[in-house]
Amino acid sequence: MTDEHAVITNSLSRSFGAVRAVDAVNLSIPSGEIYGFLGPNGAGKTSLVRMLTTLLLPTGGSASVAGHDVVTEPAAVRLKIGAALQAAALDDKQTGRELLQLQSRLYGLTRPAIKQRINYLADLLNIDEALDLLIGTYSGGMKRKLDLAVAMIHEPQILFLDEPTTGLDPISRVELWDEVRRVNEDRGVTIFMTTQYLEEADYLAQRVGIINQGRIVAEGSPAELKRSVGSDMIVARIDGQTSGAAEACEQVDGVESVEVYANEITLSVDQGSKVIGPVAIALDQSGASVEDIVLRTSTLDDVFLHYTGARLEVDANIAKEEPA
Amino acid sequence: MTAIGLTQVQARNGGFASDVSAISRRALRSVLRDPESVIPGFIIPLFFFTVNTGALQNFVEAGGTLDYKAFQLPVAIIMAVTGPLSRALTLVEDVRSGYFDRLVMTPVRRLALLIGMMVADIALVIALSVPVLILGYAVGVRFETGVAGVVAFVALAAYWGLGFAGFSYAIALKTASAAAVSSSFMVFLPMMFLTPMFIPLEAMTGWMATVAQYNPVTYLLGSLRSIITVGWEIDEILKGLLSVSVVVIVSMTMALLALKGRVSRQ
Numbered sequence: 001m002t003d004e005h006a007v008i009t010n011s012l013s014r015s016f017g018a019v020r021a022v023d024a025v026n027l028s029i030p031s032g033e034i035y036g037f038l039g040p041n042g043a044g045k046t047s048l049v050r051m052l053t054t055l056l057l058p059t060g061g062s063a064s065v066a067g068h069d070v071v072t073e074p075a076a077v078r079l080k081i082g083a084a085l086q087a088a089a090l091d092d093k094q095t096g097r098e099l100l101q102l103q104s105r106l107y108g109l110t111r112p113a114i115k116q117r118i119n120y121l122a123d124l125l126n127i128d129e130a131l132d133l134l135i136g137t138y139s140g141g142m143k144r145k146l147d148l149a150v151a152m153i154h155e156p157q158i159l160f161l162d163e164p165t166t167g168l169d170p171i172s173r174v175e176l177w178d179e180v181r182r183v184n185e186d187r188g189v190t191i192f193m194t195t196q197y198l199e200e201a202d203y204l205a206q207r208v209g210i211i212n213q214g215r216i217v218a219e220g221s222p223a224e225l226k227r228s229v230g231s232d233m234i235v236a237r238i239d240g241q242t243s244g245a246a247e248a249c250e251q252v253d254g255v256e257s258v259e260v261y262a263n264e265i266t267l268s269v270d271q272g273s274k275v276i277g278p279v280a281i282a283l284d285q286s287g288a289s290v291e292d293i294v295l296r297t298s299t300l301d302d303v304f305l306h307y308t309g310a311r312l313e314v315d316a317n318i319a320k321e322e323p324a
Numbered sequence: 325m326t327a328i329g330l331t332q333v334q335a336r337n338g339g340f341a342s343d344v345s346a347i348s349r350r351a352l353r354s355v356l357r358d359p360e361s362v363i364p365g366f367i368i369p370l371f372f373f374t375v376n377t378g379a380l381q382n383f384v385e386a387g388g389t390l391d392y393k394a395f396q397l398p399v400a401i402i403m404a405v406t407g408p409l410s411r412a413l414t415l416v417e418d419v420r421s422g423y424f425d426r427l428v429m430t431p432v433r434r435l436a437l438l439i440g441m442m443v444a445d446i447a448l449v450i451a452l453s454v455p456v457l458i459l460g461y462a463v464g465v466r467f468e469t470g471v472a473g474v475v476a477f478v479a480l481a482a483y484w485g486l487g488f489a490g491f492s493y494a495i496a497l498k499t500a501s502a503a504a505v506s507s508s509f510m511v512f513l514p515m516m517f518l519t520p521m522f523i524p525l526e527a528m529t530g531w532m533a534t535v536a537q538y539n540p541v542t543y544l545l546g547s548l549r550s551i552i553t554v555g556w557e558i559d560e561i562l563k564g565l566l567s568v569s570v571v572v573i574v575s576m577t578m579a580l581l582a583l584k585g586r587v588s589r590q
Contacts, residue, residue: 057589078431079335089422093354105346106430108338154335
């Protein structure tokens, strides 16, 4: 268990007063995996990560990280984990090198080890040229990379990344994804990351857990999860009432499930090209005024919609603004 | 991958002294890079010294043998060492940015997080007392107790400065609010002004004389004045030392409880 599993939780729960932020979560993450934890703001991601990183006590259940119990052996857990938890928790008044040195000393690293680790990480994460500048002058992407370096200074076995690319521009985001993947491949570091970006989970994670209102509602590889909602999706945007239209779609052969969110009807179907014609006819006959109808392969967002009844807000907003 | 990537790193607790030195070096570096936050600490005591002696010297000295400049120098030093709240404000920023969490996630001894900052505060307090001492020397104030007296004078003032800083750390850790930390200055006003700051205790009358008798700063001032003008008057010095110790015990207890609360994982 110790060697094969980086993180194991058993009915792990955390309440704040009457609110159950994390509700009986069971996780089993093998060493070396990138596990993506997907959920909207307030779903319980941060509370879960804070428990696993020894910052917050559970109110129920148990968790073992790197083979040690987070409640009874926090000191042993801390030696084996590294974490980048919020939008770059750094100190603008220090240089990157100074912060890395401070962190190394708190982990009791020897002088030669400190030098080697800093050189190695500067190289791995491409932060060489910024190391001796004040952190206050860094770009957002550079701060995130330094954040990652600080989290890794003591060569942890497990890295916790809480929304590592929130607030970054698309180019820096992809760049950081590559660094994260390299850390995982190069050193076999287990990575537990939370995200509210579907592409991020899709691109990086070998397995994804979807959390909603404190509970894990689905778990699997991105491909498995997408398959679970059907291979193709037909999305129809309706002007006006969706109820009659949704019922009409349910009657069509080949339609596996129907989800309604705002003015969108999302159908998961087996063979989209064969079903889209009948669906269009059914919609027309139901008297609905169809603004737009699209056939595409399923995404993690569809999985999210399927299991939670809502789309991830960040992406929903973008989707709404697109047409016009 | 490469040989350098294969370094075996052994993460462990670095030891208390190493923790304190690492934390205090960071704190000192941020003081040096943020001089705006300490400049008032250099100017305010010189301003008060100049204004107080300028306004009151002739008036007070007319009554007797008092050397008013020597009488005011301890007021200036207390003003100098009670100001530097900047480390408590750094602590607030650390808590808010999540950097404090990052420190707590290392094997660092919790107490070292506080002591490290206080070590930096002591260094700052000593630096702040230098211009006051120079000004005193320039206007002719001489220590009856000599160089050892100057050291004792600064040490006692620094001890007080540390005690007062304990309140701002307690507030910083408890509230994580910069506004609340800044308002700890409100504690300073009565402690500084309800004392024989302008005239000797014997000359004070009414409610203020009563309040001043229960104010620890009164005895601190007494000790500092005695070191300058009288000599090694042990009982006067002990009175100051003991009353400052009461403040230190109270404020450090508050700061430690606040630290305990902040790292309690609740």
